[in-house]
Each structure stands twice: as C-alpha cells, then as structure tokens.
Amino acid sequence: MSATDTVALPGVARQPEGGGAWRAWAPRLRAALPGAVFCLLVAGLWEVLARTKQSPLVPDLAEVWGEILRLLAGGMALEQVGITLWRISLGGIAGFAIAVLLGLFAARSRLFGAFIRPAVLLGLTVPGLVWALLCVIWFGVGLATPVVSIILGIAPPLLVTISQGLRAVDSELTEMAHVFRFSRAARIRHVLLPSIVPFLLSGVRLAFSLAWKVIVLVELFGLSDGVGYQLNSEFSSQNVAGVLAWTLIFWVVMAAIEFGLMQGMENRLTRWRRESSL
C-alpha cells in the first residue's frame, strides 16, 4: 500500500468510546429533543385554550387522557388500531408493488410510460374521498373496499416518486453492469434498487400517510369497525375528547412505525454511507 493511498480505514463500525448505554443513547435523545419540545408546546397551548374556552368542543388534556385510558383499558383501541393497520398494510403493500412494477416498465418503455401517464394524472388529481365512496359502492363492506381504495389512492403518487428515482440511476453504473454482463436480476438487485433506495423510502412514508387518510374515509363511510369508524362514532355522539383520543392513539402507533420500523430500515439500507464516512 502506497503512502498516498493509505488515507482511508477499512469499513469497520466505530463503537462508542466508554460511558456505556448513556453515551450510546445521548445522541438519539438530543435528536428527539426538538420534537418533544414542539409536542409539549402544542399540548400547553391546547390546555390554555381549553381552560379559556371552557367548552365541550375543546376538552382539556385530562379529559382527553381519560378517554385514551378508557379506550386502552378494554383492549378496544388495540383491536381497532390492529384492524386499520391490517387494511393499510394490505393496501399499502399491494399499491407499492404495483407502483414499483409499473415504474420499472415505464422506465424501460417510453411507450408504456406515455400509455399510463393519463391514468397517473387522473390518480393524482382525484381526491381519496372519491375513491373511498366509489369502492364502498362497488365492493360493499368486504376487505376489497379498503384495499382497492388504498391502491388507487397511493399508487399514482408512488409511481411518480419511483419514476423520479429510476431517472436518477447513474448511467455510468448501468454501463458498467452492461460491460461486465450482469444478469438482469443482478442489475435490478445490485444496481437499480440500491440506487433508488432514498426514493423508495420516501415513497413508503408517502404511501403510509396517504393510506391513513384514505382508510379513515373508507371506514367512516362503508365499514363497521376500524379507527375511521370509531372516529365517526365519537363524532356522532359529539364526543370531541373521544375523537382526539382516537387520533392521538393512531398518531402514536404511526410514530412508532416511523421511528421503530422505518428508521431502522433506513439505517440498515444506508449503513454504507455511515461506514464510508468513518
């Protein structure tokens, strides 16, 4: 190894230097602090508003907390959140798979890209509410209603995100793969998919947030369970604290998915960036 070539270190993960668990967690806590301050600020402002208004339309924090405890105590919250998450997962995975497949085909064939462009534009402009209503009418109260609604709601914006990612794939790497005669599977696995990881991750996040908006409408209009249905029930009985409690419970679940699952996946898929900068 030459003197000029030995500036980099082998890719070995750096360990925290002493101090145990606290040193390992300190950066994460520091990163979470601004978000926590924001939440506390919003809660404080809400409490001030509730005490000022003294209205059942603006319940105070204690009342909302009481509702959350009531929903959690009977296991109802867990059951209903589970039902909604199951529907989101099915529709989300199917919509994601369809968007990736169509995106790949569109990237390979300009003709196919032009062929599906009107459908993508239509999908981007039609509100989720319309898909929810139509699917309730077409499919009734079965599982097909939420799944198809979510697919129709998330596939078009996902397709746009994935197409952008595919356009950003480095043509020099594609040439390299061609020269070294990588198989099609190797090109997709080792060149194409890793190149579009940032786009796929943002696509998954986008899909989750859109799917949540669609599923609430579907459950509200056409189903007899799930978080959307429960929100409507609380709304019908003018229980604002109940509406807020369901919203907060689901928000916590989504935050757990983001910070637990999504960030874990992101860390794993982008490990090379961190290790490269050591």
Added chain:
Amino acid sequence: MSAAPIVFSRVGKTYPGIGARPTETILRDFDLRIEAGELLALVGPSGIGKTTLLHMAAGLETSDTGAVQTGGDRRLGMVFQQPRLLNWLSVVRNVELAAEAAGVSPRRGLELLTEVGLDGYQAAFPLGLSGGQRQRVALARAFSIDPEIVLLDEPFSAVDALTARRLRLLLQDLWLENPPTGLLVTHNTQEAAFLADRVIVLGGRPARVVEEIKVDLPRPRSPEDPALFEIHRRIMSRLI
C-alpha cells in the same frame, strides 16, 4: 484463458446534429486489428473518436456501418476513467459480482485484492477509500474475471501523478501474469508508450491512422527507461 483479437472492419459512425451542433462523421471505413494478447494504445486529440471505438468494442455503442468483432461471447473486463464501483457494496462484493456475472470462481478476485495492496480492506465500502484505492479495486475487478479482453478508458487520468505512476506499474504486473488483448485510450503519451505494444495516433475527421508506432521494449518496463522517452517524443511530434 485465451486472448481474443479485436477487429474493426470498415467501421463508420456519424453523430446527428443537435441544436447548434452540426452532424459529424467521426469514423468512415475505419480498419484496425488488435492481435490476441496485444495491448494497443489509441492516442489523438479530444473528440477524434478514440472513446467511440472503445465503446464499440465494449458493446456500449454500435457502428453505423462495418463491424466490430471481439470474438463473440468473450470475457471482457474494463477499467473506466472513474472506478464505477457500487458504493453500497463492500470492496470484496464489488469484485465478486463481476466474477459471478462472468461465471468464474471468485477466488481469483480475492487474491487480486491482496495483489493490488488492498488486503484488510475487503469489508470496506468504496467511498471510504481514496481515489487511488478505488481504482485499484476497479483493476482487481477487471482482472478477476480472467479476461480475454481488457478495455482501458483513460484509467488513471482522474488520480494524481504519483498514484497514476504506481497504478501503471500495478497494471503492468497484472497484465504480465496472463496477458489478455487490450485496448487503451489515453491522452497521456508517456502512459501509452509505457504500457502498449503498439501505439496508434489518430488524426483528421473522419479519423484515420496518422502514425503507427511499435513499442518493442521488453517487459517489465521501467517508466524511467530512456527508450520510452524517444517513443513519447515520436508520438508527440504527430500530435502537435
């Protein structure tokens, strides 16, 4: 392994005009044969068609007329100006993938990583390496497939002069182990003289061979060999 000849027969290439750029015929009825086991260097002014010829041999471009023969389904390695490594895969995986695609054992690739001075760096990711180290990985990748043809596209122009010198010596060592057929495109006339068996100087438009210089010096060569300076001077005299 048997090296395969590369043959350009009456090759023609015209790039269509785009916007203010006029239509340009850069190659017309161009003939060139690179013998099996020979390393030929193409030098000439920018835009003369050197890279076009190299890309045709690599299968990255097609000729409008004529034919480029590389012996069919040959194992072909290439070293680009930039290393073109997959930054999300470790050094060793980058080399192994090429071997897997070529259907050869990855063992040679592992040996080569040691030969190019990257022992201990197998698990590192490319972006954690210096430019010279990355190009060493690219060299190991090209030779890991036991290539019959190796194409070199200005392989050391993106590294500093001292690193380039070391990499040329390394390339010479790798070449001598089992010489494939090689096509080197470079702007560096000293590099062409040091590495090649024959140097072709291109000129004109469409491009034609203006000088053909045989480098009959024994290998391994030294970059300081005075005979190389004479060849370098001959090449330069046709370029200026």
